[in-house]
Amino acid sequence: MGKPLNIGIVGCGAIIAQYLASFRTLKTVQLVAVADLDPLRAQAVADQYDGVRAVTVEELLAADDVDLVLNLTIPAAHADVALKAIASGKSVYGEKPLAATSAEARTVLEAAQAAGVVVGCAPDTVLGTGVQTARKAIDDGLIGTPVAATATMVTPGHELWHPNPDFYYQPGGGPLLDMGPYYVSALVTLLGPVVSVTGAASHTRTRRTIGSGPRAGEVIPVNVDTHVSGILVHAGGAISTLVMSFDAVRTKSPNIEIHGESGSLVVPDPNLFDGDVEFFGLGAGKWETLPVSAGYVEAGRGFGIADLAATPAGAEPRAGGKLAFHVLDVMESILESARTGSGVAIGSTAPRPELVPLTVLADPVAAGGAVPTQ
Known part of the structure; x- marks a missing residue:
């Protein structure tokens, strides 16, 4: 409906700085909440990003205004966080790999299909x-x-x-x-x-x-x-x-x-x-x-989420779960x-992602403010 895709991030380690830098330039995604096992790390991110609240993981997964969970946890936790997000009715985009094992990754894709939500995964x-x-x-x-x-x-x-x-x-x-x-x-x-x-x-x-x-x-x-x-x-x-x-x-x-x-x-x-x-x-x-x-x-980490947001309903995102699996x-x-x-x-396959036409998504004017380095 022309509204930005609202993002909640679980995991506020070093990689988050690169995603935040991209989110500042993208009009099709909007960061609304962050969570981390260390509440201080989540609060440090929220303090440096206008309109973002620091919450617990449970609060983020239950939030009505979060459309997609960006999973920046360690690989061993990727499947667990993704499955909880899917169970909450939210789409999920994770850092690579999709899960620690292909068996765990399969459960994520099956759960997403049953729930009617979308799975995306780095690298974008x-x-x-x-x-x-x-x-x-x-x-x-x-x-x-x-x-x-x-x-x-x-x-x-x-x-x-x-x-x-x-x-x-x-x-x-x-x-x-x-x-x-x-x-x-x-x-x-x-x-x-x-x-x-x-x-x-x-x-x-x-x-x-x-x-x-x-x-x-x-x-x-x-x-x-x-x-x-x-x-x-x-x-x-x-x-x-x-x-x-x-x-x-x-x-x-x-x-x-x-x-x-x-x-x-x-x-x-x-x-x-x-x-x-x-x-x-x-x-x-x-x-x-x-x-x-x-x-x-001039892309950066997180452009795969913007690409996912622009993918027609029912179509596989270019940085999608099938490719990551x-x-x-x-x-x-x-x-x-x-x-x-x-x-x-190889028992699996994936469609060769469609070519990305030469496209300018970033709005450099929107990229003001400090980017956290935690």
Whole structure:
């Protein structure tokens, strides 16, 4: 009816600052309430955002003026909070992953379908001009039939900068489940759903040393594989090679490359919303930078919620639950393949999200005021 979608946020950790920065610029969403297990953190956010009240989680879930719950809790709590929001008749949008396991994620989607509410999930970085410009180039036939892709993320480990990195090295963590959602979501957006995978995994250390913060020097255990490789076969025939590592030091490989019969694309970092897309055509003498041609301009975290708000009733949002479930299923299957030594057929699928036309959603004039950093 032309009214903004009213948002209530559960979880007021560090990531909330990026969402608040976007919400200040978006006219189609309106933040009304925040909640956190630590009431002081919720109040700190409310104090810096006009018209927002700090409440308990129970009060937020019961609030009549909250249309959608933005779930910014830790991954282990994603399913629990989502199910409670759905039971309260509210749509839900979560940080990645959709849930800690695909089994939990399935219960969320089933509950939402039964309740007639909508599920969305990060990452929405794929809706920015970087991935979307590459997507348009593929759709326009610039590289011909896609043949292959590579996706590479290499870092020596988050313990170098994160003051509390423990969860990265416990079940549910690791480089694939932490960073893989950005890369696999981008690959599905660009090349379509995955039908089978083969994986391999290893870890070089059983302990890590925290490098910053009050716990600097503390040693923590490693109980997950920290280098994961996967071969993904897409429904359209393209084959992607994925490398996610907390063990290697540095790479000069592009974050993502897409290769077709008549050209190749370098796709910018899928953890960002923009960046240059480079093209090398068959018979060309050099790489060229493509003009920005698709995606949400100057996007940030939370634009997936604005996209959800604009999605016609009954249609799947671009950053929707089906895509997030498929991505989680793919990642779990890579790890299963690594454990068993056998290829795994992917039981789920998801529609390749529609292209985002070049669109300006943000209103920079509305972005005044301080943004919390708690």
